[in-house]
Amino acid sequence: MPCSQTCCKRCNVRLDEIQHQPTAVATLQRALRNDRVAHAFLFEGPDGVGKETTASALTSCLLCRSTDKNGEACGVCDSCRMFAGGSHPDFQRVHRGLHRQHPDLRVRRTTGLFLTIDIVRHFLVAPAAVTPRLGGGRVFIVAEAERMTDDAQNALLKTLEEPPGRTVIMLLTSAASRLLSTIRSRCRRVQFNALPREFVEHVLTHRVAVPPHHATMLANLCGGRVGLALRWRQLGLLDELPPIAALIEQAHHGHFDGFADALIERIKLLAKRITAAERGDAASETDADESEDSAIDGDNETEEESAAKGAKLGTDVLRDAAKLLLMLMAALVRDGLLLAEGADPKFLLLGKSRLAEMLARSGDAAGLSAAITAVARCEQMLDANVNQKMAFDRLCLGLNRVSAIAN
Ligand SMILES: [Zn+2]
Numbered sequence: 001m002p003c004s005q006t007c008c009k010r011c012n013v014r015l016d017e018i019q020h021q022p023t024a025v026a027t028l029q030r031a032l033r034n035d036r037v038a039h040a041f042l043f044e045g046p047d048g049v050g051k052e053t054t055a056s057a058l059t060s061c062l063l064c065r066s067t068d069k070n071g072e073a074c075g076v077c078d079s080c081r082m083f084a085g086g087s088h089p090d091f092q093r094v095h096r097g098l099h100r101q102h103p104d105l106r107v108r109r110t111t112g113l114f115l116t117i118d119i120v121r122h123f124l125v126a127p128a129a130v131t132p133r134l135g136g137g138r139v140f141i142v143a144e145a146e147r148m149t150d151d152a153q154n155a156l157l158k159t160l161e162e163p164p165g166r167t168v169i170m171l172l173t174s175a176a177s178r179l180l181s182t183i184r185s186r187c188r189r190v191q192f193n194a195l196p197r198e199f200v201e202h203v204l205t206h207r208v209a210v211p212p213h214h215a216t217m218l219a220n221l222c223g224g225r226v227g228l229a230l231r232w233r234q235l236g237l238l239d240e241l242p243p244i245a246a247l248i249e250q251a252h253h254g255h256f257d258g259f260a261d262a263l264i265e266r267i268k269l270l271a272k273r274i275t276a277a278e279r280g281d282a283a284s285e286t287d288a289d290e291s292e293d294s295a296i297d298g299d300n301e302t303e304e305e306s307a308a309k310g311a312k313l314g315t316d317v318l319r320d321a322a323k324l325l326l327m328l329m330a331a332l333v334r335d336g337l338l339l340a341e342g343a344d345p346k347f348l349l350l351g352k353s354r355l356a357e358m359l360a361r362s363g364d365a366a367g368l369s370a371a372i373t374a375v376a377r378c379e380q381m382l383d384a385n386v387n388q389k390m391a392f393d394r395l396c397l398g399l400n401r402v403s404a405i406a407n
Pocket residue numbers: 063064065066067073074075076077078079080081
């Protein structure tokens with residue numbers, strides 16, 4: 001079965017099986033056919049739209065010893081089998097979790113939030129300088145390239161400029177502007193775009209058996225980024241809808257006490273689930289720290305058990321969790337606004353809910369619009385590193401504007 005562009009980091013998907021990214025795929029196929037593959041690519045576009053799967057498919061083609069006339073991998077040679085099995089000696093996926101495999105204890109003890117110079121030097125720059133074990137070329141995929149520190153990017157420049165032998169480096173990013181211009185200018189840029197909503201829903205319902213109602217909600221929220229939808233499903237994001245709806249209702253009725261503290265508590269719990277999921281991902285890719293990481297498997301844990309594992313929460317993770325909950329909040333209020341304006345319920349992001357109906361009944365459009373603006377402003381405040389409690393106190397007032405105007 002063709003890959004859904006989401007199933008794994010190293011799958012056997014062929015380039016011609018990649019769906020809904022025709023421009024990117026055509027660019028790469030043309031390069032393969034003409035034997036003019038660039039030595040450095042920058043795959044840019046939203047998270048979760050197939051950059052990683054496409055990079056994996058291109059890697060297969062580059063490593064295969066018996067490609068067809070179009071340059072597609074055969075899927076059966078030793079090299080193809082080793083790559084599919086995750087054991088190809090001339091392939092390296094460079095990602096944040098690699099700090100755990102670094103020989104230096106000091107690096108292993110870092111948080112893994114960034115792609116540091118230590119990771120880039122050890123797992124990319126140094127191996128790129130060594131002759132490929134199988135005599136072909138070497139391929140490196142750098143995930144979340146925008147997380148490279150400036151030092152790391154500078155350390156990579158020379159390798160990008162003059163890669164040894166038949167080395168190909170693919171930098172994957174959703175934020176190309178955060179890379180140094182000197183990095184961007186050395187790469188062949190390939191653009192990826194958001195996926196159709198129907199495709200996202202299909203993947204969710206058919207590949208991971210998400211109930212149709214939830215699949216619709218996740219597809220509506222993710223904006224064509226199926227990888228994010230799958231991530232949110234893994235995190236149980238929709239489980240946060242009832243408590244977030246309760247907080248909106250609380251603010252709507254003017255009960256300010258405890259709003260900020262309750263929201264901060266929800267954020268911490270979600271952040272711990274995000275951290276656990278990231279650590280689980282890293283463990284599955286590294287083989288390292290098995291005893292530590294095998295315990296962190298979100299599926300069978302309660303929130304509290306997971307939280308009790310006490311992974312240190314980084315500021316980035318807390319901000320990500322806060323933004324996810326604010327996204328739910330904005331969607332819930334937006335649904336109330338749509339209902340207030342008489343929209344067909346089929347256009348609601350999260351379907352008809354008690355809260356949306358309550359907001360529609362009691363708030364007017366101006367008040368609900370102001371509430372949505374308040375959520376957006378809160379997100380901006382978090383980005384500007386404003387104190388969380390202060391931002392949430394203001395948010396609570398903004399949400400209460402619904403009733404203030406209605407009354
Ligand atoms: Zn092959």
